[in-house]
Amino acid sequence: MSDRERKKSKKPAHATQANHRVLNTALNVIGEVLITLAVLCALYIVWQLWWTGVEAEKTQISDKTTSSWSAPASNDGQTKVAQAKSADTAPIESGTWNYGDTIGKIYIPRFGQNWMRTIVEGTDSAQLNRHGLGHYHDTQKPGEVGNFAVAGHRAGYGEPLGNADKIAKGDYIIVRTQNYWYVYQYSSTEIVTPDRYDVVAPVPGHTGEKATERYITLTTCEPKYAEATHRLIVHGKLVSWSSVSDGVPSMLAQKTTSGRVTFTSDTTHSLSSRIPELSTVVLWLIVIYLVIYVAGAIAWRWPAMREYAQRPAERRIFSFYGWLMRMQSGIKPVRIVLVVLLFLIVAVFMFKWGYPWASLHIPYLQVSSNYVAVN
Template sequence: MKHVTSRGGRTKSALWTILGILAELMLTAAAICALYIAWQMWWTGVQSEHNQIETRQSVSWSDPGKSGNVTVAKAQQGDPPVQPQSATEGELIAQIYVPRFGSQWQRNLVEGTDLTQLNKHGLGHYTDSQMPGQVGNFAFAGHRNGYGQPLGDVDKLQEGDPIIVRTQDYWYVYHYTSYKIVLPTQTEVVAANPENPGATPTKRMLTMTTCEPKYSTPTHRWISYAEFSYWAKVSDGIPQELASQNANGTVKFVNNEQSSFLSSIDTLKPWIFGALAAYVIIFISAAVAWRWPYLADVRAGRRKKADFSLYGSLVRLQPGVLPIRLLLVLLLVFAAAASCFEWLFPWAASTIPMLQEMSNYTAI
């Protein structure tokens, strides 16, 4: 009877061990999925912000909002100058401001709409469309979700909302008019005359394209239209749409280009290697100071050997007392998660078909 009971107990223990391992594997898979969502919806935006700041710092554009005496630029009469006349792939064309998206919202606009530009540099200008201030259709694309979701709030735009374009020397102020939802094949929305494709354009229009729906595989495109209102000189100050005034009449630029600490991080490699280096140092120190007290207790019969589990075994195999062992495991987990952000998830988003469709918006 005693032998039968022991066998039944071992069978039951083995079953619970297997179930426990399966549960750990499922929790690990869920954690990886959660990390991927965090990477897609948050970390890609941090990287995009970093790249955009670097791009702005690389050009010699003045910053009218940082001067001691900020003024409202006078609206100019006559046809606006066209700037730039042309641009190379990836070159900074303008900075875009949309107050409806938030007082601190601004994005770079670079030449080109391939994934390199849209994923890393904010907004991308359709190379065949017109430039700011030009008669025709000044069109650009941007992500609606992930990569900083520059056009994530296009559905909040209201008729008359300003969309401000700043080039090196000029401000161009457009006002939002309407939107439509189209198929990706309907490329006429970025034609020089989207209202009557093929006809000679007579208006100065602005078109923004992004994906629809926002949170799933984009099957359509959300098209936002705006029309030109006026232009001003950067040397004269800032547009009234980007100005605020205090009780003393002092004019301030509402967008002060606040950036997060994380946007200063170019790569996670130093953090990954730093965590691994800290792990090695603490591991060796703990092994010298305490050795493996848990394993020693098991071998000496002072403690019952625990059932096998993935994470439990990982903790128990570390040297030192329990707080040190937990710290060592946390360092390994951090290094693994950061490695996913740095290498695994970018590879998956560009290689696995389903993730490609979900992660990478293709312009019209």
């Protein structure tokens, strides 16, 4: 082959550089898309396992029903320990509960001395996702002969029954209504398929049989962090009751170092539950972003855009994140702050509106929401 033919067969240098630039740009875009999807998925897990619990706790804190209830009896600032009375004489809270009404509170010391959740009427997602645990409407009241059955999430939404598999022999499950304490003691655990409605029958596991004892049944999903193909069922029996006006059950009483008896107040809540309403957070983040952006534009304009425009053409490889960084005003530290604020705005927006919508409309995410009521 002659020198002239070899020269003709070679591509011009600028053509090769252009091809490299296109390839690098494509790889950059693909990489950034994958990174973005990974971050969104990670944030969804945080939303599902943490933030839904924060919202559920906020809802329970603001429960107007329980906030108006009388505190357990005390004497000179020291909580009284109520005398346990026979389960056979347990009174039943008067009145009826409509869908969404607050029934009471549940305490399971195995989950922590300060652990408490609200129980409401109804077991659909609207109740379980916001209020803690839901009472099966066609089962008995707390303390009543028969089966007081409730459902709760095991993952996400505060995971009230996240550790249900750890309840063991000798553990207590305590329910408070407006006027009474009902103390149940754990009896057994079983794993069943969703069609086993007999687990919430008046006599658990025996449909049609007349009840002579007072039971409690907790239902939640199994397995914990996957599609809930089964249900984890926890059973207990009433062993005693007492009046709120007499104090608190001994299982919920604590002694301080000075020997005083105390009862953990229902106002003990996690720091995360004190986070302001997310719509307010988004608004403030946008205001802060605009203030810094305008200040940076006045003081320094857009130096990153000028620097990029002065680069040789072969060095201008498109990157979405690079473009986003260049679009911010000010010097590099200011631009970093602005990008971080944009990330926070998007994350808060997804927590407030994006992920709730996705969990309701994307089939796979509907499954991962872990609705746990026995069908």
